[in-house]
Amino acid sequence: MMLSPQLHKILAVAFFLLSFCAQVKPQGFLSKFPFKPLFGGESDEQQVPDLLPPAGTENGVIRQLQYRISRLEGVLRLNEMITESGGKIFSSNGKRADFDGIVEKCKEAGGSIATPRNPGENDAILYFVKHFNTYTYLGIKQSLIPGKFQPLKGAQLSYTNWYSNEPSGRGEEECVEMYTDGTWNDKKCSKNHLIVCQF
Template identity: 80%
Template sequence: MMLSPQLHKILAVAFFLLPFCAQGKPAGFFSKFSFKPFFGDRSNNGDELQIPDLPPLAGNEHGDAIQQLEHRISRLEGVLRLNKMITESGGKIFATNGKKANFDDTVEKCKEAGGSIAAPRSPGENDAILYFVKYFNTYAYLGIKQSLIPGRFQLLNGAQLSYTNWYPNEPSGKGEEECVEMYTDGTWNDKKCNKNLLIVCQF
């Protein structure tokens, strides 16, 4: 018995957000949701994170342990949704830790978490990313980069864009702006890759 792909995604999201949540009060983010850290408080010595209200895994059968783990992950998904830390569209889960980075570091952070930099392929996915961009009132990089042809853009895996949402008269960098950012209205702009923008990953 194996974990479903959806539960694998939630587990990856959890590890991506773990350092963010474990601080107890996540750097002022999500304060209007009266956020309490799902991952618990540090113990008195400050070394160990305690996960509240979760009974230990029990049972001798491997299948029983996996069922219990799936249940815990499902509960985690509910907490993350309730606290507006994840959005979902098109079978993808989108998440942010509220931090900023340049394009290359954003790609690396998302990869380390088991995901990839967010790259919308539909209006619904664009809206899922836009949620975070609006919430933090800042721009975010997308997983789209200029191809070998100046002014032409593609997904990072080289696939052509089947969906775009360019701001009027964009892209306009004439080959000098190789990355793509999302504005707070959901439209896109070509941009140099060295600015620090909001990290949004997809899983």
């Protein structure tokens, strides 16, 4: 069964945030709502309205999945656990890791480390940086040329938002962090920063 790219993104975000929601209820994130697991526990018949086709047909299964994913997306938006821009969905579980750890956690969740391509995407990532009042790494690293940076995928940077007089590491700071004002700084990759992924 093939899911649309949008449904696949929402499902990946849901699983990324599932452990976060199940372990802790940070203020402002689902704190007023009881958390029910997506799968297991109560039977699906009690959670999915009768107006959907029976799950016995392939079309019925797809429609039920679409319905449940759209509800989940609504909850995530309402509780400000996801942002969206440029066809990308951005999310954070509130945890921290070094650069390699963030890359790995985002990959495990079915996404990649957040990499803004324009001001709108930069603002979507900035939401989490401001919310958690901490810095995050971006999916940008120094190229083979010291002081020159590129996205992890190897393309050229078409958008930058460097802080004044940055990058300034002269080849010794290979990663890029986002400050709480949305500007960027080159930094060593070993510090623990907020995990922000894109899907």
